Amino acid sequence: MLNLFSKKTFIADLFDGFVDIHNHLLPGLDDGAPDVDIAIQLIQELMQIGFGGSISTPHTMNEYYANTPLTINTAKEGLLKALQENDIHFKLSASSEYMMDGHFQDILKKGEILPLRDRYVLVEMSYLQPPINLDEIIFDITSKEYIPVLAHPERYNYLHQDFSKYTDLKQRGCLFQLNMLALSDYYGSSTKKTAYKFIEDGYYDFIGSDVHHMRHINSLKNMKLTAKYVPAIEGLISKTRETFNP
C-alpha cells in the first residue's frame, strides 16, 4: 500500500520568488561570496531554484569581520550596480548577522545597527559556547525595542541537552530562524533532530538559507522534504514573506 507520508517534495518547489532573510551573498565582507563575479553566479543559481531576492546578512563579528553599516551598504551598492549591468532582476537589500558579544553591545548603544526590517535584528552566538552575559545582551536588544531574531538555534549543539534554555530565550523575546539545510544531513544528525523537534513544537518563526557558497545552493537544490513537513515549511516561508516583504 502506498504510504502517503513517503511522498517527498523538493524544498525548491516551495520558494516561488522567496526573498531570503539570511545569507552571505554580499561580496568581500566575510566568509561568503569573495567577489562580485561569484556573488552574481550565486544569485543566478538561487534564482534558478526559485529565489526572487535577498536581504543579505554579512557577519558583523568584531575581530574577524569588522563590518559596519558603511562597509555593508557599499558592498550592496556595488552588487546592485553589477546586477543592473547584467540585467538581472533580483531584489537586493542589506542587513547583518550580528555576533552577540561586547562589540555588538557597543554598537547597539550607539545605534549603529542595520536591522533586517523595522525593528528585527538577526543575531547569532558562537558554535562553541554561549556568551556568559547572554541574558544581559538579550535585555539590551529588547530594551532598545529591537526584536532579536536568533539565527539557526538548531545549530548550537551545546544547548541540545537542555531545551529549557531555548524556552527561556523565547520567553525573553527571541524569535527563531531555521536554516533550511538543517532539515537535511548537512549540519549533522543532532542539528537535524533538533530542527525537526522545533518544527513539531512550533518553535520557529522564520526560515532562511544562510547560503555562503555554491555547495550550500547545490545541497538546497537536491533537498527533499517528507510530505508531513511540507505544510510547516510552507507556513514558515509565508510568515517570513509577510513579515519582511509584505
Ligand SMILES: [Fe+2]
Ligand atoms: Fe549566517
